[in-house]
Amino acid sequence: MSEVSADRLTRQVAFIAEADRLKTVLRNTRLTDGSRAENSAEHSWHLALMAVLLAEHAPPDTDISHAVRLLLVHDIVEIDAGDTDCYDADGYLTKAAREQGAAERLFGLLPQEQEREFRALWEEFEAGESAEARYANALDRLQPMLLVRHVTHREWSLRATTREQVLQRMAPVEHGAPGLWPIVTDIIEEAFTTGRIGRID
Amino acid sequence: MSEVSADRLTRQVAFIAEADRLKTVLRNTRLTDGSRAENSAEHSWHLALMAVLLAEHAPPDTDISHAVRLLLVHDIVEIDAGDTDCYDADGYLTKAAREQGAAERLFGLLPQEQEREFRALWEEFEAGESAEARYANALDRLQPMLLVRHVTHREWSLRATTREQVLQRMAPVEHGAPGLWPIVTDIIEEAFTTGRIGRID
Numbered sequence: 001m002s003e004v005s006a007d008r009l010t011r012q013v014a015f016i017a018e019a020d021r022l023k024t025v026l027r028n029t030r031l032t033d034g035s036r037a038e039n040s041a042e043h044s045w046h047l048a049l050m051a052v053l054l055a056e057h058a059p060p061d062t063d064i065s066h067a068v069r070l071l072l073v074h075d076i077v078e079i080d081a082g083d084t085d086c087y088d089a090d091g092y093l094t095k096a097a098r099e100q101g102a103a104e105r106l107f108g109l110l111p112q113e114q115e116r117e118f119r120a121l122w123e124e125f126e127a128g129e130s131a132e133a134r135y136a137n138a139l140d141r142l143q144p145m146l147l148v149r150h151v152t153h154r155e156w157s158l159r160a161t162t163r164e165q166v167l168q169r170m171a172p173v174e175h176g177a178p179g180l181w182p183i184v185t186d187i188i189e190e191a192f193t194t195g196r197i198g199r200i201d
Numbered sequence: 202m203s204e205v206s207a208d209r210l211t212r213q214v215a216f217i218a219e220a221d222r223l224k225t226v227l228r229n230t231r232l233t234d235g236s237r238a239e240n241s242a243e244h245s246w247h248l249a250l251m252a253v254l255l256a257e258h259a260p261p262d263t264d265i266s267h268a269v270r271l272l273l274v275h276d277i278v279e280i281d282a283g284d285t286d287c288y289d290a291d292g293y294l295t296k297a298a299r300e301q302g303a304a305e306r307l308f309g310l311l312p313q314e315q316e317r318e319f320r321a322l323w324e325e326f327e328a329g330e331s332a333e334a335r336y337a338n339a340l341d342r343l344q345p346m347l348l349v350r351h352v353t354h355r356e357w358s359l360r361a362t363t364r365e366q367v368l369q370r371m372a373p374v375e376h377g378a379p380g381l382w383p384i385v386t387d388i389i390e391e392a393f394t395t396g397r398i399g400r401i402d
Contacts, residue, residue: 013384016251016344017351020233023243032221042224045246049220049273053213053315065266072250072269114254143217150218183214 008111015109018079025078028085028159029144034151040075040083043143047071050139057179058135067132073118074125074136077102086169087159099126128172138176141169142184149187157196163188209312216310219280226279229286229360230345235352241276241284244344248272251340258380259336268333274319275326275337278303287370288360300327329373339377342370343385350388358397364389 023041031038048071055064075083080102084091107119124130128137148156160166166188174181191197224242232239249272256265276284281303285292308320325331329338349357361367367389375382392398 009381009384012254013347016247016254016347017233019247019250020348020351023232023239023247024234024236031224032218033225035225038224039243041246042240042242045242045249045273046217046220046224048246048249048269050217052270052273053217053311053319065269068249068266068269068273069253072246072253110254118254146214146217147221150221180210183210 011109011111012114015106018106018109019076021079022076025075025083027083027144029147030151032147032150038147040078044072044075047074047136047139047143050143051136054139054177054180057177059131059176062131062135067136070121070125070132070136071139073121074140076106076118077122079106128176134172134176136176137172138180141172142177142180145170145184145187149190155196158188158191159197161197163192166191212310212312213315216307219307219310220277222280223277226276226284228284228345230348231352233348233351239348241279245273245276248275248337248340248344251344252337255340255378255381258378260332260377263332263336268337271322271326271333271337272340274322275341277307277319278323280307329377335373335377337377338373339381342373343378343381346371346385346388356397358399359389359392360399362399364393367392 022044023039025040026037027040027043029038029043030036048068051058051064051067051071055062058064058067077099081095081098084095103119103122107115107122109115110118124133125136128134145158148158150156158166160169170184170188173184223245224240226241227238228241228244230239230244231237249269252259252265252268252272256263259265259268278300282296282299285296285299304320304323308316308323310316311319325334326337329335346359349359351357359367361370371385371389374385
């Protein structure tokens, strides 16, 4: 093996080992069995699987395999930047700067052209403009709501306090996977009809 | 929405909720920070990411996106069948039967043609014959070894007791991603030179 390719492989393996830490970044969503908080690595797997399974609900001409790549990479910056809770207004003020720094360090572990490739995937997801990014963002919003709805062994509830707050948060689903929107409106309707709102559990 | 498509979506959502349980299936590998056992969902994410990152080491003409799909689906049967430890000879006697039953129930939650599609992905991975399945199996063998090597805060070791046992276990890497084989032989060499073998930690 040449020195160049040995160095390349060393960098790739270093990134793989570092990526392992995404398994320790905890989210606010709990698993459906209620046993513990979900982490961002298993969340990313769940989203990638959903992207394949729900392909028929993606915008026309969406490249599903590309959406899967966006989802595999979309949370890696959280290894340094942490998961910013969607209702944490203060956290959102510093989120962009923290995540930019994280992207620089983490993707900087890779061989140069892969650094560019992976960073571009993350930026595309964040921009949310391509069909693939819109679809990926839709799933990212939908998944926690599905988990909340299916939690067993404990009461489920939505964490928002007003319909407007939930609808605003979930808008990317209507935008990126309109065929899945009825699931969202059903869950919101059920939450507000039965009073399952405003609690964190 | 028609009744047919509503039923279809209901089935897809039921499968997504059930898939969540893969996050509670524990493996024998520990995270690199040594804090806990890895689960099969986050393991699947890690493999799918590796498949994208290490594409240049796949057999010629490997469809990487297809390999990613194999990896996203390959462990789902463990929700019912559990993770069978690679050195558990008794467990291996019943593994195939347990996993067949699991595949029937779990993929059976899906709309019929998706049941066929997902089951075919799992069977292709298990057969390990296509270029994509060979590459996916190579990564599945390699990843725990990379984690073991990078474990911090505790001594690392290989669990096998003879070189032959490790080499046999790791053969799919040489077969499915020969460019990555030097990593394996380096780790084996280091383990046997320093006596880092035979322990579970």
